[in-house]
Amino acid sequence: MLHKKGSPVCRNNFVLVVFDSCRYDSFVRARPRNIKRLGKIEKRWSYATWTSPSHYNLLSGLMPHTSPKHVYASEYYQKDFLRFNERLGCDNIEFRSLVPRMYLPAFLHDSLGYRTQAKVSLPVLNPRTLLNTGFDSYRLMEKHNDMRAMVREMRFSEEQKSFFILNVGETHYPYALPDEPPEQWPRISGVHGVFKHMDDRVVGGKMLTKSKEKLFDNKKMEELRSRQVEAVKYLDNVVEELFDTVPDDTYITITADHGELFGEEGYFGHGPVQHEKVLEVPFVEGKLR
């Protein structure tokens, strides 16, 4: 059966959930039992170390990679992209389907007739950015850390399949849950004012003072790491609400845009960081019913 424009009719809604900054080992340490219902939790690698390029990459249809050896990149892309047949419930999608725009929302919207919706938490992804292409709706949420608010406003249609991308901020510094008062958020010297401004200053880096003295101690870093783990535990319950919200035939992918450094080799955060932990992300996907 073909779509009226001659494209395949897809059987699935597709929801892509991105836990911002969620490092693979934080995710595993949280033992998310609801999320595990989707499938095996894989360790994968992000193509980029910070939010904007990583989301661009995800929206190009390239999920975090498996770092395969003895294979050309072009072969990997083509093979990886075939996974969209399973995600969308289609039969004849291939990498070249995306040419020339190379942008998943535009392809889903224009060629496959999807209703495309983005709900984002981080101001660097705001609706005025170039990422907002091919979307029917694109919203920067009021709070940077409230996935539940996103789930509660998700609407699906019987006539038209939906694609959602949810950029989730609870796992981003300061790893705060929506009901935690900002006065109680942990503060790191030199890192503040993040969410009121466009520049997402918490992109990390090697944090040393001029005297080469460390700005933070291991105890503080461990506390921050625990907060990220707690955020994942909390989100696991919100994901259960997501599972209850989505119709049958919804395929869900949960991953992160990049990892996070918690003091390893003097690094905190993400962005201008060259360290394997900034690329390690969780990846899990599947269909519940």
Ligand SMILES: [Zn+2]
């Ligand atoms: Zn990010």
